[in-house]
Amino acid sequence: MTWGWRIVILIVAVIMAITAYLMFGYGISALPVPGKVESAFATTARNWYLAREANKVPPPPPRAPGDVTAGGGLFGMECASCHGHTGRKPSPIGRSMYPRPADLGSAAVQKLSDREIFAVVKNGIRLSGMPGFAHINSDAQIWQLVAYIRSLGKAQSLR
Numbered sequence: 001m002t003w004g005w006r007i008v009i010l011i012v013a014v015i016m017a018i019t020a021y022l023m024f025g026y027g028i029s030a031l032p033v034p035g036k037v038e039s040a041f042a043t044t045a046r047n048w049y050l051a052r053e054a055n056k057v058p059p060p061p062p063r064a065p066g067d068v069t070a071g072g073g074l075f076g077m078e079c080a081s082c083h084g085h086t087g088r089k090p091s092p093i094g095r096s097m098y099p100r101p102a103d104l105g106s107a108a109v110q111k112l113s114d115r116e117i118f119a120v121v122k123n124g125i126r127l128s129g130m131p132g133f134a135h136i137n138s139d140a141q142i143w144q145l146v147a148y149i150r151s152l153g154k155a156q157s158l159r
């Protein structure tokens with residue numbers, strides 16, 4: 001047998017092993033906590049797309065005094081059902097999703113730029129429970145939500 005054929009057989013065996021793993025080693029239940037390796041891969045891919053989407057977002061408007069309060073009001077009505085009242089601890093529904101919503105005050109979320117957070121809220125995140133609010137909120141309201149999320153972390157400034 002030539003090396004070419006050995007490599008072909010090896011590739012086919014690897015594809016079969018991956019398929020078997022996905023078919024039998026995996027389920028569609030949302031209840032298990034997503035594994036570390038899977039989360040790392042999924043988050044890296046998501047952040048790559050997010051950085052591209054954020055490039056299409058216009059620069060944030062100057063922050064108005066009532067933005068954090070207004071954003072907090074919208075958050076309570078539209079987001080708390082999954083993200084919890086403050087956004088720092090997901091609700092029981094949020095904790096039953098796959099992937100789970102993150103603590104919005106955590107370093108992992110606060111390191112996103114304002115335009116990236118805007119893109120998440122406006123467009124949503126495909127293959128997760130995060131809806132896009134483009135048809136629900138105006139851009140001005142979405143910037144207020146961004147201001148509220150920023151107020152949960154240490155970084156307060158709009159970039």
Ligand code: HEC
Nearest residue numbers: 078079082097099100101102109120121125128129130145
């Ligand atoms: C139906 C449930 C649901 C609702 C309602 C919801 N979210 Fe989410 N959200 C999620 C989930 C699930 C994720 C995690 C997605 C992921 O891991 O990529 C998420 C992720 C996010 C993130 C990205 C955080 C991160 O993981 O880096 C932000 C920011 C966010 N949501 C803001 C909001 C805001 C603001 C609202 C309300 C206008 C809202 N969400 C409403 C489920 C929801």
